[in-house]
Amino acid sequence: MKALVAIKHSFITAIWHMLTDNVPHREPGGTYVTQRDPERATRRAITALNQLGYPVTLNPTEEGRV
Structure with a gap:
């Protein structure tokens, strides 16, 4: 029930x-969450790999830094 209320609210x-803004709906796309908070996406990916038993060490390149 809580999820249904949250979806209705959205x-x-x-x-x-x-x-109110007189604009059509604009779908943010599949990469919206990653682009909005890339550090959080990185932490979630590391946590998921750790839970699967893969130790993760990050060595970011200059282009990959956020």
Whole structure:
């Protein structure tokens, strides 16, 4: 029930923004979460690999730094 209420709230919020700003819905895309907070995405990936038994050591390149 809580999840249903949360989804309804998200829909209502999105509809309210579309109507008040007079803009169509814009899908953020599949990489939205990663682009929004890349450090969090990195931590989650490391945690997932550690839980699978893979020790992780990061050696970022200059292009890969956030």
